Amino acid sequence: MTITDQQTALGAAQLPQVHGARNPGMALDMDWVLSARANRSAIERRAATLPGRRSVKKDHQAAWMARAISCIDLTTLAGDDTAGRVARLCAKARQPVRADLLEVLGLPDLTVGAVCVYHDMIAPAVKALDGSGIPVAAVSTGFPAGLSPMHLRIAEIEESVKAGAEEIDIVISRRKVLTGDWQGLYDEMKAFRAACGEAHVKAILATGELGTLQNVARASLVCMMAGADFIKTSTGKESVNATLPVSLVMMRAIREYHLRTGVRVGYKPAGGISKAKDAVLYLSLVKEELGDRWLRPDLFRFGASSLLGDIERQLEHHVTGAYSASWRHASA
Ligand SMILES: O=C[C@H](O)COP(=O)(O)O
Numbered sequence: 267m268t269i270t271d272q273q274t275a276l277g278a279a280q281l282p283q284v285h286g287a288r289n290p291g292m293a294l295d296m297d298w299v300l301s302a303r304a305n306r307s308a309i310e311r312r313a314a315t316l317p318g319r320r321s322v323k324k325d326h327q328a329a330w331m332a333r334a335i336s337c338i339d340l341t342t343l344a345g346d347d348t349a350g351r352v353a354r355l356c357a358k359a360r361q362p363v364r365a366d367l368l369e370v371l372g373l374p375d376l377t378v379g380a381v382c383v384y385h386d387m388i389a390p391a392v393k394a395l396d397g398s399g400i401p402v403a404a405v406s407t408g409f410p411a412g413l414s415p416m417h418l419r420i421a422e423i424e425e426s427v428k429a430g431a432e433e434i435d436i437v438i439s440r441r442k443v444l445t446g447d448w449q450g451l452y453d454e455m456k457a458f459r460a461a462c463g464e465a466h467v468k469a470i471l472a473t474g475e476l477g478t479l480q481n482v483a484r485a486s487l488v489c490m491m492a493g494a495d496f497i498k499t500s501t502g503k504e505s506v507n508a509t510l511p512v513s514l515v516m517m518r519a520i521r522e523y524h525l526r527t528g529v530r531v532g533y534k535p536a537g538g539i540s541k542a543k544d545a546v547l548y549l550s551l552v553k554e555e556l557g558d559r560w561l562r563p564d565l566f567r568f569g570a571s572s573l574l575g576d577i578e579r580q581l582e583h584h585v586t587g588a589y590s591a592s593w594r595h596a597s598a
Pocket of ligand 1: 341343382500501502503536537538539569570571572573
């Protein structure tokens with residue numbers, strides 16, 4: 267399969283809708299969970315073939331990069347975040363690429379999917395995004411390790427929703443996966459989902475700490491059964507974050523969940539995705555594994571702090587024929 271439909275790509279980038287139908291969840295089905303397997307060598311072989319055979323050129327490339335922008339959760343998760351830095355990030359979220367480039371691309375209203383911050387930065391982000399329709403996502407539940415007492419993790423979600431976060435990125439307890447406590451993981455995720463209320467919930471699996479791809483497959487299923495609206499690879503703070511093999515496993519779990527329940531759960535690779543060409547690779551994988559319906563911000567996001575800068579650079583090159591210095595795009 268090759269990517270050739272520029273119009274489809276540009277059309278989807280203009281779609282404003284970032285929130286779709288929710289995943290109601292289902293009872294924990296242990297037979298299904300324990301039947302999940304992952305053949306590491308086959309998955310790694312398949313992932314290894316992807317970079318070599320993707321070739322998306324010129325206008326098609328620009329269309330796919332625009333699509334990628336519409337799916338970015340523009341993120342800042344640093345200890346020295348300030349209201350000023352978040353306001354600058356939000357300005358970038360509203361207008362992710364220079365206005366003249368957006369005009370040439372025919373996408374004057376292109377924005378990112380969401381802005382993702384720590385709890386303390388929700389209020390400045392909500393203020394800076396007022397009227398834009400761009401939701402604020404907050405990382406929560408003792409991010410990134412998820413080791414604070416359960417009642418505090420629940421309270422943190424509730425506080426963040428109260429502060430205006432429309433999306434909550436929770437972290438799961440890795441030890442529940444590593445010890446095979448699937449019921450415990452299910453109960454925890456269900457409690458997180460309930461605390462979110464109307465806010466959409468993304469379950470961060472921290473796949474780099476789950477040991478095996480089989481654990482990634484099982485944890486993906488359990489979180490979806492417990493009502494996760496999205497499953498997300500990583501916090502960006504593990505030593506191994508989003509990878510193509512892990513993405514294959516998680517996307518196939520999403521596909522299977524959709525086949526069995528009819529419910530579409532979203533996918534968010536996060537951590538270390540900083541190049542436009544990698545973003546296009548991920549989009550092509552989503553297209554192949556899940557289909558076009560997932561190539562929209564209500565079902566796909568990149569968690570990324572520096573990807574937008576490279577995409578803007580590549581788009582500038584596409585339109586003007588020249589690259590600008592990377593420092594010109596420093597805020598993203
Ligand atoms: O969820 C988003 C990640 O924390 C961003 O990671 P990154 O800084 O490697 O892009």
